[in-house]
Amino acid sequence: MSKYFLLFIVNQDGSLVYDKIFDSSLKFSSNDAIRFASTFHSMHAIAARLTPSSAEEVKGAGFMGHLEDKGIVKLRTTNFTLYCYQSYTGLKFIVAADNTVVGAKEKLKSVYEKYSDYVCKNAYQQIGMPIRSLLFDQEIDKVFKGSS
Numbered sequence: 001m002s003k004y005f006l007l008f009i010v011n012q013d014g015s016l017v018y019d020k021i022f023d024s025s026l027k028f029s030s031n032d033a034i035r036f037a038s039t040f041h042s043m044h045a046i047a048a049r050l051t052p053s054s055a056e057e058v059k060g061a062g063f064m065g066h067l068e069d070k071g072i073v074k075l076r077t078t079n080f081t082l083y084c085y086q087s088y089t090g091l092k093f094i095v096a097a098d099n100t101v102v103g104a105k106e107k108l109k110s111v112y113e114k115y116s117d118y119v120c121k122n123a124y125q126q127i128g129m130p131i132r133s134l135l136f137d138q139e140i141d142k143v144f145k146g147s148s
Contacts, residue, residue: 003098004144005080007111008033011128012090014041018131020140040094044071044084087112107143114139
């Protein structure tokens with residue numbers, strides 16, 4: 001069975017706004033999570049700058065199509081694979097999963113939809129600030145239910 005280990009949401013500034021650990025054997029402190037988020041944000045930005053793109057590709061990509069799949073999208077190691085989906089606003093949705101996982105990008109897009117529905121539409125939530133929403137937590141659990 002494929003397994004997801006953790007989910008991070010990083011804002012446009014590189015700050016960790018949400019983290020969820022699915023694997024209880026992982027020992028990730030709050031400081032480790034914050035350090036990972038800011039480091040990944042920096043690496044993603046460097047990789048996006050190094051990604052070659054021609055004017056022809058950008059012109060034919062459609063509305064904001066040139067923003068898709070820049071930077072680190074997938075990083076595979078011997079023990080896990082890290083997937084990243086970046087929204088048009090620069091928000092990064094990062095998940096670490098077992099190497100056998102299929103469809104992680106779709107899961108991240110689903111998390112983005114839940115974020116749009118349960119965080120962005122919450123009048124008490126400030127964009128870019130840590131997410132403290134029980135409803136959002138429950139929806140994330142539903143997205144990854146049976147996968148962990």
